[in-house]
Amino acid sequence: MHKPDRIRSLYIDFDAFFANVEKQIDPAIRDYPVGVTALDSEFSALITCCYMAKAAGIKRGMRVRDAREICPDLIIRVARPDVYVDIHNRIVAEVNNHVPVRKVWSIDEVECALIGHECEGAEQLAREIRAGLAANIGAHITPSIGLGPNQFLAKVAAEMQKPAGLVALHPDALPGPLLGLDLDDLPGISGNMKHRLNAAGVQDMRGLWNTSPKQARAIWGNVEGERLWAQLHGYAVARPETKRRMFGHSRVLSGDFRHPDKAIDCLQLLTIKAAYRLRREDYNAGALSISLRLADRQRWSGEARFAHCRDDLTFIRHMKTLYHKGLRETGHPALLKGVHVMLHNIARPEEINRTLFDANTVNPCEAQWDRLMGVMDGLNERHGKAVLRVGGNVTVPGGYAGAKIAFGRVPEKEDFF
């Protein structure tokens, strides 16, 4: 790990991006509070609103009808994803003219790693980027720019003075400027985590700063605690590459299970097992693929992509849709030889991009589902077998669905139910 000694990361987070793009494009609405929805409906929720609307008490996630009650002159625009993506691409190109973009984190957040003289001249560089964006993209699409010794602190800095902010968190000045923040202002600290921190005696930022890496690990219950500690203290933490991780299971079918109406039960159980392993390792998946082996050496594969999640129900739903598509496209085979399911496009909960349309597309039940899954996993672990399972209990040929020793993975006790 790098000892933090200088500014090494520049993080750009655009203010109320969709709303400000709308204001940039249409001068007639610039002096009004503007909210953006995904659907043209009074019952649709706002996915973002401009700072003028925020000042009037409008919040993201409010229904249009409720927002109009609070703010009668609110102007509503229906989101235009193609337009926003186009502007995003132009923004990345503009930033690249000043310093190479290291990573695009979302449609309105990009990060640049700084090297050599860029580290000392970071604030000047930030001002040049801002001027370039204003001149070439539009003065109404304002960025907040954060500078820090690592990406984590640069992102925190970008949030500290919105809108149109520029904040530098120099490693020598820490923790001073951080002490005014709430614990859940930090990326990776959700409301839930905040409660756990409070329960462990960490009430505020100073308390968090003063924990040891070991304590942080104990509070989190995994290496994420140490990782957050290191990032907060300015260390550049190399994240293990998670993009290529996958959670999958396959099964050779025998007997009755070769019939398509039984094979799907097997596939469902394999899906549940894979989802369980995914949750245990604290990941979410954004894609599921299945493959079907047919009697005549044929193979069919299909993939579904969706907003990152970790609940059995979503995975089963996509698995079933793919399965029926597979049967259709292979001419409804009488028997199957094997099935395989894979969860991929893996991400940590805090890595998931929740910017684009999430207020509308994220199922409001998602948090409850997440909790339910946690309760279910906990019960099953305590009893050492599957006492609770989504979609009923099925016994599959070959016994335990999760216990097949895959290359590079030794099964754990919990895989055997």
Ligand SMILES: [Mg+2]
């Ligand atoms: Mg933003």
